[in-house]
Each structure stands twice: as structure tokens, then as C-alpha cells.
Amino acid sequence: MQKVFIVEDDKQIRDELVILLSRNKYEVITSTDFRTVVEDVLVAVPDIVLLDLNLPYVDGHVICRELRDRSDVGIIVVTSRNSDLDELMSMNLGADDFITKPYSPQILLARIASVLRRSDKVASTLLFSYEGLELDPAKSQVTYGEQSAELTKNEMRILQVLMQHAENIVSREEMQNELWQSDQFIDDNTLTVNVNRLRSTLARIGVKDYLHTKRGLGYYIKSAQADESADGDLVGIKDRLSENLAPNPNCHSREGGNPL
Amino acid sequence: MKLRDYMRSKAMAIFLFLLAEGIVALLLWVAGVDTGILFAAAAALLLLFLVATTWDYLVRRRFYSSLKTAIDIGKDSYYVTEHLERPIFVEGQLTYDALARATKDMNDRIAKYRAASDEYRVYVETWIHEVKTPIAASRLTIGNNESDITKLLSHELDRIEAHVEQALYYARSTTVEKDYSIKLVDLDLVVKGAVKKQSRMLIENGIMPHFDGLDIKVYTDPKWLDFIIGQIISNSIKYHLPLSEEHTPEIRFSAQTSDSGFESSKVVLHMADNGIGIPSTDVARVFEKGFTGVNGRSFAKSTGIGLYLCKTLSEKMKLKMSIESQTVEEAKEGSTQHGTTVTIEFPLNKMFFLD
Numbered sequence: 001m002q003k004v005f006i007v008e009d010d011k012q013i014r015d016e017l018v019i020l021l022s023r024n025k026y027e028v029i030t031s032t033d034f035r036t037v038v039e040d041v042l043v044a045v046p047d048i049v050l051l052d053l054n055l056p057y058v059d060g061h062v063i064c065r066e067l068r069d070r071s072d073v074g075i076i077v078v079t080s081r082n083s084d085l086d087e088l089m090s091m092n093l094g095a096d097d098f099i100t101k102p103y104s105p106q107i108l109l110a111r112i113a114s115v116l117r118r119s120d121k122v123a124s125t126l127l128f129s130y131e132g133l134e135l136d137p138a139k140s141q142v143t144y145g146e147q148s149a150e151l152t153k154n155e156m157r158i159l160q161v162l163m164q165h166a167e168n169i170v171s172r173e174e175m176q177n178e179l180w181q182s183d184q185f186i187d188d189n190t191l192t193v194n195v196n197r198l199r200s201t202l203a204r205i206g207v208k209d210y211l212h213t214k215r216g217l218g219y220y221i222k223s224a225q226a227d228e229s230a231d232g233d234l235v236g237i238k239d240r241l242s243e244n245l246a247p248n249p250n251c252h253s254r255e256g257g258n259p260l
Numbered sequence: 261m262k263l264r265d266y267m268r269s270k271a272m273a274i275f276l277f278l279l280a281e282g283i284v285a286l287l288l289w290v291a292g293v294d295t296g297i298l299f300a301a302a303a304a305l306l307l308l309f310l311v312a313t314t315w316d317y318l319v320r321r322r323f324y325s326s327l328k329t330a331i332d333i334g335k336d337s338y339y340v341t342e343h344l345e346r347p348i349f350v351e352g353q354l355t356y357d358a359l360a361r362a363t364k365d366m367n368d369r370i371a372k373y374r375a376a377s378d379e380y381r382v383y384v385e386t387w388i389h390e391v392k393t394p395i396a397a398s399r400l401t402i403g404n405n406e407s408d409i410t411k412l413l414s415h416e417l418d419r420i421e422a423h424v425e426q427a428l429y430y431a432r433s434t435t436v437e438k439d440y441s442i443k444l445v446d447l448d449l450v451v452k453g454a455v456k457k458q459s460r461m462l463i464e465n466g467i468m469p470h471f472d473g474l475d476i477k478v479y480t481d482p483k484w485l486d487f488i489i490g491q492i493i494s495n496s497i498k499y500h501l502p503l504s505e506e507h508t509p510e511i512r513f514s515a516q517t518s519d520s521g522f523e524s525s526k527v528v529l530h531m532a533d534n535g536i537g538i539p540s541t542d543v544a545r546v547f548e549k550g551f552t553g554v555n556g557r558s559f560a561k562s563t564g565i566g567l568y569l570c571k572t573l574s575e576k577m578k579l580k581m582s583i584e585s586q587t588v589e590e591a592k593e594g595s596t597q598h599g600t601t602v603t604i605e606f607p608l609n610k611m612f613f614l615d
Contacts, residue, residue, distance in 0.1 A: 010397060012394075012397040012400075012401065013393065013396055013400060015401075016400035016401050019404045020400060020403060020404055023404075080389040080390070080392035080393060080396070081389055084441055084483075099472070100392075101396040101397075102392050102395040102396035102421065103396065104399060104403070105399070105400060105403035105404075106403075142508050173460070173463050173464060176463045177459050177460055177463055179458060180372040180455070180459040181459065181465070183452060184469070185452075185455070185468070185469050187466075187468050188466065192573070
């Protein structure tokens with residue numbers, strides 16, 4: 001599990017970040033004593049540090065430089081000042097990325113994933129899987145058992161989003177928005193066409209009854225198997241899956257941006 | 261100071277001198293003085309008078325001419341006494357002292373207000389950065405607790421954020437010093453980035469963006485341009501014609517390089533929507549601060565700040581911004597497309613920015 005160290009003085013933001021990152025399978029460490037924060041980080045040996053610049057007692061820039069001098073941990077600077085000067089200064093002090101408040105959770109997660117990937121602390125292939133179906137966004141390929149198929153960029157993105165929200169309904173608008181965010185500015189009709197095409201591609205490799213439409217609400221994925229025991233033991237299924245099928249159960253990272 | 265004007269202002273003195281000369285001549289003549297001596301005395305008097313007047317004229321001309329030049333050419337007339345020497349004649353000295361006193365008071369007062377307005381601007385900017393922390397916290401809280409209610413709150417947060425951003429750029433637009441940096445940026449990246457920022461509103465209203473020929477680099481400040489395009493998009497959303505059987509709302513972004521000679525080569529970005537359009541009576545005034553027009557009053561609440569800010573920021577960055585529009589009725593008469601097209605021209609000559 002990747003370790004994230006959060007340096008943030010605003011309690012509400014800190015608490016919510018802990019929830020958000022824990023849910024996305026990160027181990028989260030925080031510190032509230034900003035005088036010893038550099039030492040705390042070094043002792044914890046995280047994979048990445050989320051560093052707020054505006055802190056009591058010490059300037060975030062100073063912490064950033066000290067951390068960089070003594071460790072090569074990934075650093076993402078978070079600040080509410082969005083001037084070029086701030087950005088330049090942070091980058092010069094060795095930060096790997098720079099995010100301005102207010103950011104959306106998706107963007108934050110995407111940036112964390114991308115810094116981790118760049119610092120080569122995560123295997124470069126990011127796989128998604130659900131109920132035996134495996135998606136490799138780098139090759140835009142789906143594999144089910146022995147069979148596999150190529151997906152178009154749109155189809156891949158749709159499947160990826162559904163897998164990230166496995167068993168939950170993703171509304172058409174939300175789906176459209178996700179595609180827009182990766183530069184695919186498709187309209188409502190194209191979405192329907194793409195979903196249908198994805199469904200037939202999946203059927204070709206033997207995945208049936210997988211991608212469902214909830215009229216008026218949106219799309220979701222759920223296997224027949226999961227359906228039967230939906231009220232019972234979802235966790236059990238997931239656990240079983242993770243043992244048998246995928247090296248990476250569920251998803252490791254939610255990407256807001258374009259994964260390629 | 262013209263000689264004629266001077267003579268006119270000295271008319272009384274000249275008249276009195278001539279009168280005195282006449283009286284002297286008359287007295288000398290009555291006393292039976294020799295005509296030659298009489299003429300010599302009159303000539304001597306006249307000569308002395310002319311010398312005194314000429315000297316007086318020259319001294320005054322020197323001061324008043326430089327005063328007039330200083331007032332005429334300098335656009336900062338409140339520094340006028342800096343360009344002048346204190347004259348040697350008494351009225352000039354009085355004028356000079358009064359001017360010096362008045363301009364000093366004026367400059368003190370300007371400095372005071374400038375400091376106050378700078379302080380206010382700094383406060384507003386600080387406040388804007390402060391308020392971003394609770395907004396960020398709310399965003400995260402909403403993200404962690406997705407529900408129909410938080411979705412609504414998320415919309416409201418979008419609105420708050422839009423207002424906050426507008427306030428930030430308004431504060432920045434009022435600074436005297438330059439606080440932007442012109443870079444060579446990818447037009448495609450900035451335009452699509454701005455569209456993505458408002459993707460939810462666009463999708464909700466079924467407004468489709470189209471992109472054409474944006475693969476061009478332009479000289480601009482990417483953040484400012486992002487803000488400007490964002491304002492245009494948000495206007496297109498506010499004043500769109502709703503989706504129906506025969507109408508699909510859209511925004512078309514297109515760009516061309518127009519290469520009319522080396523000096524004037526430029527990139528032209530068009531942002532065209534097919535919304536309700538602006539009545540021709542209002543079009544000319546939309547860039548005015550506080551102007552809301554018919555649409556602003558009847559469709560969506562308008563502050564009359566958005567386009568004004570766009571224009572101001574564009575001008576600071578040396579971009580030309582213009583707007584054309586046709587309402588549905590106007591378009592019917594001329595059987596053309598209704599909607600609004602905003603055009604931004606980016607000069608491509610680097611030298612343009614180096615002044």
C-alpha cells in the first residue's frame with residue numbers, strides 16, 4: 001500500500017483528505033505539529049507528501065526544500081495562491097507537482113497517481129478488473145479468461161469509469177463528463193452508441209449480462225453472480241476475486257485525467 | 261506668450277506712457293526748448309521705455325511659455341512645477357508658488373488614495389485566497405459524501421467559485437503594474453481546459469462544443485486567457501436557446517492565422533454560439549462596466565462585469581476583442597444564424613509585447 005503523508009493545517013481539509021485517500025487504498029499519515037514536520041515525514045518514510053504551503057510556524061517552501069535536501073520522496077505542493085511566481089518557486093525547491101485550491105478530489109487523486117507513477121514507485125501498468133474482466137488502459141485491451149479484445153478510446157474510458165464505480169450507477173451525464181475530461185467531447189447519442197458497441201464487444205469475448213442500463217438513471221456493471229448475492233456477501237466475492245483472478249483487485253487509482 | 265497678447269495686456273501702460281510723452285513734449289514746447297533737443301528727449305524716453313518693456317516681455321515670455329509647454333505636452337499636469345524654474349518677477353513667483361502648493365497637495369492626496377486602494381486590493385486578494393480553503397474543504401467533504409443533496413451543494417459551490425474567480429481577476433485588473441506573463445501557449449489546450457471546467461453545466465444543458473483549427477500557438481497569459489474564455493462560455497450557457505427537436509445548442513471554437521504581411525500577422529479565435537443573441541441596440545455596449553441590457557435583465561441575472569473584465573484584461577495583454585450578435589428575430593429577417601460570436605485577435609509578432 002502506498003503511503004501518503006499529509007501536511008495541512010486546516011482540520012476539515014485534513015480529515016476529508018484522510019477519508020478520501022484511505023478509501024482509495026492509500027495509507028495516510030498526518031502530523032499536526034508543524035515545527036517538527038520535516039523530522040516526522042522522514043521518520044514515516046512515505047511515498048508521497050501532500051504539502052500545504054500556508055502553515056503556522058514555518059513556511060511551506062522551507063519544508064519543501066528541507067525535505068528535498070534530505071529525501072527523494074514525491075512532493076505535491078498544495079496552495080491557494082495561483083501566481084506563476086509561487087508555482088515557479090515550488091518547482092525550483094524540488095516539488096514534483098503543484099495544485100491550487102480548490103481542487104476536485106478526482107484531480108487530486110490523478111495527480112497523486114501520476115507523481116507516484118513518475119517516481120517509479122508503482123508498477124507502470126495500471127490494471128482494472130471486476131468480476132473476471134480485466135482492463136489494461138495502456139493497451140486499451142480487455143481480457144476475459146482466454147479471450148481478449150481491443151477497445152476504442154471511448155469504450156475503454158467508459159469501461160474504466162464503470163469499473164471504478166463498480167456496482168454503482170454512473171449517470172449518463174457523469175459518464176459524458178468523464179469522457180469530456182479526457183478530451184472526448186461526445187454528445188448524448190454518441191455515448192449511447194459507444195455503450196452499445198462496448199456491450200457487443202464484451203459479448204464477443206463471452207462477457208454477458210455485465211453492463212446494465214438503468215433507465216433514466218445511467219449505467220452500472222454487475223455480474224449475474226454478484227446480483228444473486230447482492231444483499232448478502234459482496235465483500236466475500238471481492239475477496240475471493242482478489243485471490244483468484246487479479247494481481248490488482250479492483251482499481252488502484254482513480255484517474256480524473258487521461259491515463260495515456 | 262505672443263507679443264500681441266502681451267501688448268494688449270499692457271495697453272493701459274502704453275497709453276499712459278504715450279500720454280506722458282505727449283505732456284512732456286507739450287511742456288518742453290511751451291517752455292520754448294529747441295526742437296532738436298525736444299525730439300532727442302522724446303526719443304530717449306521712448307528708447308528707455310522700449311528697453312524696459314522688452315526686458316519685461318522677455319522675462320515673462322520665458323516663464324509663461326515653458327509653463328504652457330509643460331501643461332500642454334505633459335499628461336501628468338500635476339507634476340507641472342517640476343518642469344519649471346521659479347521666475348524672477350513677482351507675479352510669476354506668486355503663480356509658481358501657488359502651483360507648487362496646489363500640485364503638492366494634489367499629489368499627496370493621490371498618493372493617499374492610491375495607498376488606500378492598493379491596501380484594499382491586497383486585502384481583497386488575500387481574502388480570496390483565504391476563502392479558497394473553506395471551499396476546498398467543502399469540495400472534499402462533498403466528494404466524500406456523494407448524494408443528491410451534496411450534488412446540489414456542489415452546484416452552489418461552482419457558483420461561489422465562479423464569483424470568487426471573477427473577484428480575483430477584477431482586483432487584478434485594477435493594478436497599475438503588470439502582473440501577467442506572456443508566454444507562447446497552445447490555444448487548443450487553453451480552450452479545451454476552459455470547456456472542461458464548465459463541462460457539467462454544458463452537458464446538463466445539452467450544449468455541444470466543436471473545435472476547429474485550434475492547433476495553433478499564441479502569445480498570451482494562459483491563466484488570463486482561461487478566465488476570459490471561461491466568461492464567454494458561461495455567457496453562452498446563460499443565454500443559450502434550450503435543446504429541442506429542431507435546435508441543438510452549441511459553441512464553436514475556431515481559429516485561423518491571418519497572414520497579411522509580416523508585421524500584422526495574427527491568430528484570430530472565434531467563439532460562436534447559437535444562443536438567443538444580443539439585440540443590435542445593446543451589442544455596442546456589452547463591454548461597458550455595469551451594462552446589463554435586455555438579456556441581462558430578462559433572462560439571467562447579470563452583473564455587467566464579466567465582459568467588461570474580459571475586455572480590460574484583453575487590452576492589458578494587447579489582444580483585440582470584439583463581439584457580433586444576432587437575435588432570433590433579427591436572424592429571421594436576414595435569414596442568417598442567430599447567436600453571438602466573440603472574436604479575439606492575438607498578434608503573432610513578438611516585438612509587439614516589448615514596450
